[in-house]
Amino acid sequence: MSVKGVPNFLLMGDRLALYRLRAVLTPLLLIFIRGANTLSKFLLALYVTRYLGLADLGVYGLIVGATTVLPAFAGLGTSDWMIRKVAGAPSAQSGPLMTTRLGMVLLFHLLLQPIAFAANGFMGELLPWRTLILVGAIALLDHMATDAGDMLIWRGRVLFSNILFFLRAGAWPLIVIAAGILFPETRSLDWLLTGWLAGLVAMWLVLAAFVGRENRWRHLRLARREMTRGITESLPFYIKDVSVAANLYLDRFLVSAFLGIEATGIYTFFWSVANVVHNLALHAIFYPKVTTLVEVARTAPQRFAAVLHRIEITTGGVALLVAGVLVAAIPLLLPYLDRPLLNGHMPVLWLVIAATILRLAVDSYNYVLLALHYDKAIALLSLAGPPLSALFYLLLIPLLGLNGAALAYLLSAAALVLPRFVLSRKPPSERVLAPS
Numbered sequence: 001m002s003v004k005g006v007p008n009f010l011l012m013g014d015r016l017a018l019y020r021l022r023a024v025l026t027p028l029l030l031i032f033i034r035g036a037n038t039l040s041k042f043l044l045a046l047y048v049t050r051y052l053g054l055a056d057l058g059v060y061g062l063i064v065g066a067t068t069v070l071p072a073f074a075g076l077g078t079s080d081w082m083i084r085k086v087a088g089a090p091s092a093q094s095g096p097l098m099t100t101r102l103g104m105v106l107l108f109h110l111l112l113q114p115i116a117f118a119a120n121g122f123m124g125e126l127l128p129w130r131t132l133i134l135v136g137a138i139a140l141l142d143h144m145a146t147d148a149g150d151m152l153i154w155r156g157r158v159l160f161s162n163i164l165f166f167l168r169a170g171a172w173p174l175i176v177i178a179a180g181i182l183f184p185e186t187r188s189l190d191w192l193l194t195g196w197l198a199g200l201v202a203m204w205l206v207l208a209a210f211v212g213r214e215n216r217w218r219h220l221r222l223a224r225r226e227m228t229r230g231i232t233e234s235l236p237f238y239i240k241d242v243s244v245a246a247n248l249y250l251d252r253f254l255v256s257a258f259l260g261i262e263a264t265g266i267y268t269f270f271w272s273v274a275n276v277v278h279n280l281a282l283h284a285i286f287y288p289k290v291t292t293l294v295e296v297a298r299t300a301p302q303r304f305a306a307v308l309h310r311i312e313i314t315t316g317g318v319a320l321l322v323a324g325v326l327v328a329a330i331p332l333l334l335p336y337l338d339r340p341l342l343n344g345h346m347p348v349l350w351l352v353i354a355a356t357i358l359r360l361a362v363d364s365y366n367y368v369l370l371a372l373h374y375d376k377a378i379a380l381l382s383l384a385g386p387p388l389s390a391l392f393y394l395l396l397i398p399l400l401g402l403n404g405a406a407l408a409y410l411l412s413a414a415a416l417v418l419p420r421f422v423l424s425r426k427p428p429s430e431r432v433l434a435p436s
Contacts, residue, residue, distance in 0.1 A: 049337050051187045054261075060192065068245065073108075076234060083291065098151045113140070131193065138193060172195040172199030267405060277319050290371070296371075351410050352410075362416050374423055389412035392409075392412050
């Protein structure tokens, strides 16, 4: 018997029912949060296109690209290494590693940003100083926020991580849009960047309160020796991170160089629309299961194929559903944007959506190969990505313009996903059975 005469087996049944309810509700909440964030970013793209213009959308796309690429260069490949070290580890072990990783980010920006500011002055103020200051602050806080969010997921705080993600990426666009509609004087790139920075500050305040609770700050110390060892072991992952980041935004920089900033705005708009598929399917469905794949590959490799298959079916189903909605809805929305150039480039949307689904597969199978310890394969396949993509872009953009850029995106993604898929079907290597 237990409390107040209630049998233990009944209490256990209640706990089991609660566990099952959470197992159902948590993925739904993740999809809702990621969906709200994705919708917010989509509305921001519509707002910038309608009220700021395609040129400003192109500049904004380049800024987003730059802030997204930075974590790959500064992390030195340690993110994937840390997944193996942090998942399931006690706080006394994981806390110092996570603190050291964030310290690396801060040091990177303290060294890099003065160089960027000096270069801006030397080259005749390519960006206005106010804009550059905003971009610098955003780059630092967003970079650290990205790492902190990943760390929370590795520690099992998936829902909290996604709530923080909405604060830093989904809430502020709604405020910027509302302000721009109500107060026309706020319709500028600087106001947009100010809203972005405010969202990041709000997220860090919430995270600081979380760390302050239950004395979590006690684990905030450096683990220099272990992180140094991790950096030396992470070379394959660093090659992967840098290659993937370079490959991801190579297209818009080449479109800008060959076709101009307005064409970059058109491409960025359709890319942002298609990225809805990637955001929802990868971050709400697949990525929260990465630690499960790592644990299953290590402890029960005979179950790995079945677990992976279930995750593939769910991720692929969500991706195709969202893609279908976008293909049907976007042509109905374009007339309200008052940008005739967009209507003339609809094939770009279809090609980019198809390419994004394949990019989703590439990113997902990178994590599968991580779980299977195919580290050298990850490095070699990732290293092949940028030159292969650049070849397609350089051949097809001059020939077919924006349609060529979208086709190059599709062909390069198809070429990159095939070898990853083949490797994912091989049995887990013996190395997985050994402690990492």
